[in-house]
Amino acid sequence: MARRAAGPALATPQERQAGLPAGVLVERRAQHPGLRLSLHAAAVAALLWPLRPLGDARRRRSRLMLQLKVIGTADLPAVLALQAQCYGPEFLESAEAFEAKLRAARHLHCSYLAVVAGEPLAYVVSLPVDDGQLPALDAPSVSPARAPRTLYLHDLAVSPAGRTRRLGHQLVRQVVHRAQDMGLTQVALVAVQGSRRYWEHQGFVAAPSPLAPVVAEKLASFGPGATLMRRALTPA
């Protein structure tokens, strides 16, 4: 634009080489939307640069305040309270069912409570399972796996008060790392309450049909909309 306002100008070497009149290449570059956008982005970034330490401090503080605690039986009241905030009545499990899953994965440290500033805001419960196995919803007893290749992520819940902190992602990442540390090859889960897209965004894909009858039967305990999903792991 500046070149046109300044009157007739000499063609640049590139313009001469391409046989174009003076100003064409500058004009095209000035009109390129990507360039305009990146100029705007650079200007905004320059304006915000002095405020950067404030954002860093806030991010550091919120990371420091988050504690991922391995769930023990003493945490069950907190887990049940979070469950009640996150699931419809048809998905609620008893304390006995949670305890059975924690017992089946005793000492494996694969279920976590997310505590922020002393307040439990989210949890994930997972346990290794043998091929073709899947605990039914609200199963009162669960046998420990003998030769597991799968970490079964049974339940992820983030309270409405915790839903702006990416706690779900952090808990899933923790479980995936734990499964890799344990030498397992995949994480599996049952998507309910319309959460299939959420899991797809986290790298899970629906298990192909038909499922083994024993798995299909367990899946049915989660209701008609439930989907078995899996995510293959790369070794840690």
Ligand SMILES: CC(C)(COP(=O)(O)OP(=O)(O)OC[C@H]1O[C@@H](n2cnc3c(N)ncnc32)[C@H](O)[C@@H]1OP(=O)(O)O)[C@@H](O)C(=O)NCCC(=O)NCCS
């Ligand atoms: C689903 C749930 C665990 C997500 O937890 P969260 O901490 O709020 O979510 P995260 O921070 O991990 O992820 C946020 C992203 O997921 C998206 N998301 C959240 N819930 C979603 C859902 N049900 N379907 C699709 N996307 C969803 C958000 O829009 C956001 O998207 P963005 O990254 O593009 O901004 C939480 O909403 C919850 O506890 N729901 C009730 C229990 C439940 O349904 N659990 C899963 C059953 S298998």
